[in-house]
Amino acid sequence: MATSDPTVRTAPAVDETGADSSRILQTRGLRKEFGGLTATDDVDFALEAGELRCLIGPNGAGKSTFLNLLTGQLEPTDGEIYYDGADITGLASHERVDRGISMKFQVPSVYEGLTVAQNLRIPLQQVVGPDAFDARTHEILERFGLLDQWETVAGALSHGQQQRLEIGMAMATEPKLMLLDEPVAGLSVEETADIAELLREIAGDDGVALIVIEHDIDFVETIADRVTVLDGGSIFREGSIEEIKADPEVKRIYLGGDH
Amino acid sequence: MGNSSAFWLGLAVAVAVLAALPALFGLYAAEVGAVFLAYALLGMSLAFIWGYCGILSFGQVAFFGVAGYAFGIIAINATTLTGLTLALLASIAVSTAFAAALGYFMFYGGVRDVYVTILTLVVALVLYTFMGQTAGGEWSVGDARLGGFNGMSGVPDLAVGIGSTGVEIGLLGHYYVTLGALVVTYLGLRALVNSQFGYAMIATREDEDRTAMFGYDTTFIKLVVFTIGGAIAGLGGVLFTTQNNYVDPSVFGITAAALPVVWASVGGRTSLIGTVGAALAIQFVDYRLALSGSEWALVVIGSLLVFVVLVMPEGIAPRLHEYVLESREDADSSPVPPDPPAAAEEVSD
Amino acid sequence: MTGAGLLNFGFEFVEIFAFIVLATVGLAVIFGMMGIINLAHGEFILVGAYATTFTFAAGLPLPLAMLTGVVLTAVYGLVLERLIVRHLYGRLLDSMVVTWGISLVMIQLTRIVFGNTAPGIGIPFGQLPIVDGPVYYLVLAAVAVGVLGGLYALFMWTEFGIRARATMQDEATARSMGVDTDRMYMSTFAVGSGLAGLAGALYAPVMTVTPEYGTGFLVEAFVAVVVGGASVLVGTVLASGLLGTVNAAVTNVAGTFMGQVAMLIAAIVAIRLMPDGITGVLADWRENRGESQ
Numbered sequence: 001m002a003t004s005d006p007t008v009r010t011a012p013a014v015d016e017t018g019a020d021s022s023r024i025l026q027t028r029g030l031r032k033e034f035g036g037l038t039a040t041d042d043v044d045f046a047l048e049a050g051e052l053r054c055l056i057g058p059n060g061a062g063k064s065t066f067l068n069l070l071t072g073q074l075e076p077t078d079g080e081i082y083y084d085g086a087d088i089t090g091l092a093s094h095e096r097v098d099r100g101i102s103m104k105f106q107v108p109s110v111y112e113g114l115t116v117a118q119n120l121r122i123p124l125q126q127v128v129g130p131d132a133f134d135a136r137t138h139e140i141l142e143r144f145g146l147l148d149q150w151e152t153v154a155g156a157l158s159h160g161q162q163q164r165l166e167i168g169m170a171m172a173t174e175p176k177l178m179l180l181d182e183p184v185a186g187l188s189v190e191e192t193a194d195i196a197e198l199l200r201e202i203a204g205d206d207g208v209a210l211i212v213i214e215h216d217i218d219f220v221e222t223i224a225d226r227v228t229v230l231d232g233g234s235i236f237r238e239g240s241i242e243e244i245k246a247d248p249e250v251k252r253i254y255l256g257g258d259h
Numbered sequence: 260m261g262n263s264s265a266f267w268l269g270l271a272v273a274v275a276v277l278a279a280l281p282a283l284f285g286l287y288a289a290e291v292g293a294v295f296l297a298y299a300l301l302g303m304s305l306a307f308i309w310g311y312c313g314i315l316s317f318g319q320v321a322f323f324g325v326a327g328y329a330f331g332i333i334a335i336n337a338t339t340l341t342g343l344t345l346a347l348l349a350s351i352a353v354s355t356a357f358a359a360a361l362g363y364f365m366f367y368g369g370v371r372d373v374y375v376t377i378l379t380l381v382v383a384l385v386l387y388t389f390m391g392q393t394a395g396g397e398w399s400v401g402d403a404r405l406g407g408f409n410g411m412s413g414v415p416d417l418a419v420g421i422g423s424t425g426v427e428i429g430l431l432g433h434y435y436v437t438l439g440a441l442v443v444t445y446l447g448l449r450a451l452v453n454s455q456f457g458y459a460m461i462a463t464r465e466d467e468d469r470t471a472m473f474g475y476d477t478t479f480i481k482l483v484v485f486t487i488g489g490a491i492a493g494l495g496g497v498l499f500t501t502q503n504n505y506v507d508p509s510v511f512g513i514t515a516a517a518l519p520v521v522w523a524s525v526g527g528r529t530s531l532i533g534t535v536g537a538a539l540a541i542q543f544v545d546y547r548l549a550l551s552g553s554e555w556a557l558v559v560i561g562s563l564l565v566f567v568v569l570v571m572p573e574g575i576a577p578r579l580h581e582y583v584l585e586s587r588e589d590a591d592s593s594p595v596p597p598d599p600p601a602a603a604e605e606v607s608d
Numbered sequence: 609m610t611g612a613g614l615l616n617f618g619f620e621f622v623e624i625f626a627f628i629v630l631a632t633v634g635l636a637v638i639f640g641m642m643g644i645i646n647l648a649h650g651e652f653i654l655v656g657a658y659a660t661t662f663t664f665a666a667g668l669p670l671p672l673a674m675l676t677g678v679v680l681t682a683v684y685g686l687v688l689e690r691l692i693v694r695h696l697y698g699r700l701l702d703s704m705v706v707t708w709g710i711s712l713v714m715i716q717l718t719r720i721v722f723g724n725t726a727p728g729i730g731i732p733f734g735q736l737p738i739v740d741g742p743v744y745y746l747v748l749a750a751v752a753v754g755v756l757g758g759l760y761a762l763f764m765w766t767e768f769g770i771r772a773r774a775t776m777q778d779e780a781t782a783r784s785m786g787v788d789t790d791r792m793y794m795s796t797f798a799v800g801s802g803l804a805g806l807a808g809a810l811y812a813p814v815m816t817v818t819p820e821y822g823t824g825f826l827v828e829a830f831v832a833v834v835v836g837g838a839s840v841l842v843g844t845v846l847a848s849g850l851l852g853t854v855n856a857a858v859t860n861v862a863g864t865f866m867g868q869v870a871m872l873i874a875a876i877v878a879i880r881l882m883p884d885g886i887t888g889v890l891a892d893w894r895e896n897r898g899e900s901q
Contacts, residue, residue, distance in 0.1 A: 035895035561712030
């Protein structure tokens with residue numbers, strides 16, 4: 001985990017390519033090396049506020065590593081991360097969450113021994129007072145279709161319900177940027193459609209910027225504003241889903257290539 | 260465990276019985292009982308940090324013993340009322356500061372999980388070995404001789420006051436002070452674990468990385484929890500030392516270090532009451548067996564430990580709680596009890 | 609430092625190094641394979657010592673008595689593994705707590721059955737000049753090196769050893785390749801117990817054999833295993849070397865107690881700096897040089 005650095009500089013010439021103050025996230029030269037392996041290779045990434053970006057790429061391309069660098073769970077070997085106008089490269093995970101970044105982990109990580117309501121209390125405690133817990137919990141559970149699971153122990157929920165709960169918990173901290181690592185893995189077609197709708201809502205209505213890692217191309221097609229393709233740790237292509245789908249090079253890195 | 264009126268009634272009865280102990284069984288029983296109550300504080304300090312925050316420390320005895328020795332050193336040299344009051348406050352402050360320093364060293368140094376356990380055990384052993392070789396006359400602070408393996412004797416009784424106004428706490432008083440400290444600490448910890456901070460502790464225990472991603476500074480949370488644990492263990496240590504007017508390095512030894520783990524494992528580490536109960540019960544049985552000349556005390560304790568961890572690893576009190584709730588569910592078919600539900604029992608005690 | 613002083617330090621180091629190595633290997637084998645820490649390790653050592661002293665007193669020549677100690681401890685370990693220990697694999701904290709309970713029971717049962725002392729054995733071979741220490745200590749050092757060499761041969765050149773190393777690296781893969789991991793753990797625990805018994809047997813002539821005999825070994829072994837990390841041979845050797853050096857150096861200057869204290873403090877620092885032990889540091893170093901994967 002990154003150590004906390006109290007000196008947070010406001011971004012210098014963050015946008016050398018032109019002023020655009022609606023950018024919620026920008027990385028410059030972000031690099032992560034593990035011993036001899038370069039997992040993230042000089043990535044310059046930019047995201048607008050309220051944008052829904054899908055991150056795709058073959059296995060081992062460094063997608064999860066990239067998200068972990070953004071959350072602070074991994075420390076970069078080099079490069080900077082700018083969020084909402086400030087340099088957060090040195091900040092610890094919990095400090096980044098305080099500023100409005102939130103994450104849904106790849107493996108469902110709800111608190112299995114606690115009830116659904118108690119699960120929500122953990123993030124809610126950070127943003128509202130105790131008198132508002134019930135109201136906010138009701139709001140979130142209703143929105144995510146879990147209202148009758150209030151007292152259910154999270155470990156007893158179905159996989160799909162746990163995914164939804166975790167997204168609900170990630171929303172509870174009122175983020176401006178949410179990172180989701182494979183939110184529909186293992187879900188049925190119906191459940192996947194539900195989540196797709198939810199995510200579009202969150203991006204559109206709530207104005208939350210989203211980065212979603214997924215393998216399901218149909219799902220990506222349903223939700224993405226833009227798509228970034230990673231390969232071997234660096235950005236291979238970026239564009240709309242139509243452009244990406246039509247690109248033969250993208251097909252090649254999925255099918256062939258040396259990984 | 261839980262918030263029901265039955266629970267509070269039971270608790271009140273238990274406290275009343277303990278309060279009546281000297282009257283029922285005499286002064287000598289109070290003397291011995293006070294030691295067990297001090298142990299219960301030590302056990303509770305571990306249940307708090309282990310059951311609620313996942314920090315298994317074999318080193319609670321380090322804080323227990325350091326506070327005891329600190330009190331002895333200051334009190335032997337400053338036997339006035341003011342001096343003794345100072346000794347009380349300072350010794351707890353010392354154990355608290357020691358816990359904070361060790362906690363910082365470990366948690367901010369990235370030491371995780373089982374290595375915390377190992378490191379705390381080694382710290383206790385260092386103290387054991389070091390204090391064991393303080394036998395010579397040169398090992399004294401003022402008038403207080405550390406005494407090596409023979410220990411430090413002549414530690415004064417507790418007293419609180421300033422100048423010439425205050426109270427000296429004799430044998431009977433000491434029993435009630437210890438009992439009072441135990442009850443007050445229990446209630447305080449109970450309030451704490453049911454608060455927002457309590458939820459933060461439990462979330463940290465369950466999944467530290469996930470909890471950090473909800474904005475919690477989990478490293479700091481662990482530091483605070485560990486420091487509080489050190490303070491409580493220190494309180495127990497002072498009360499223990501002033502009971503026997505004596506302390507020796509065996510409080511730091513491997514057996515002593517493992518005893519709180521035994522109490523918390525058997526009683527249930529997620530249950531403050533369970534751990535207290537187990538500490539009192541086990542130490543009492545140990546005492547009675549020793550008294551009757553039986554050598555079987557440790558055999559019983561060791562076997563109990565093996566049995567509980569293999570068969571009911573969550574401990575006796577949580578297992579009992581489950582039975583009670585199951586039978587309550589069978590008896591009355593109404594859906595949800597008004598207080599925090601069964602599954603989150605950890606949060607309600 | 610004078611020549612004699614140097615010799616003294618060297619002898620001190622050899623003595624302590626041998627002690628730590630012999631005390632540790634049994635525990636390290638079990639930790640390296642099953643990832644559990646057997647806090648009853650000291651009492652396995654105890655079994656070896658008691659078996660040796662009693663068979664020696666019954667008339668067996670010392671080497672045979674020691675061999676009996678080793679075998680009996682291995683068998684005892686096997687029984688305990690089948691009954692209790694195998695439920696604890698992968699549960700490091702629980703294994704520490706349960707084996708601690710076993711240790712309490714064993715020490716007390718020993719005291720109840722055999723009383724507080726056991727028949728003694730004299731130190732064989734006599735004294736060395738200059739350093740004025742027993743020749744036997746050099747024998748022990750030789751045995752320690754022999755044990756390490758034997759383990760190396762076992763792990764590198766026998767089929768059992770190869771299967772063992774595969775299981776240590778990746779249990780799931782090993783199983784899918786046909787290794788009976790259940791039997792592997794059983795045999796490993798027996799080997800680890802036997803090695804503990806060997807330590808007990810070897811030091812029976814040197815240390816008074818009482819029910820607390822094992823506790824004199826546990827601390828060193830425990831600390832060396834943690835500092836060494838998961839690698840049985842490299843970890844044990846380097847940790848014993850590091851801790852032995854600190855211990856010997858400080859003992860030379862300030863006595864055995866302070867030597868012990870210094871060793872424990874060195875262990876604390878080592879754990880803090882190298883959370884995965886020396887093994888972890890070496891693995892990282894190798895990775896950084898691009899040698900792995």
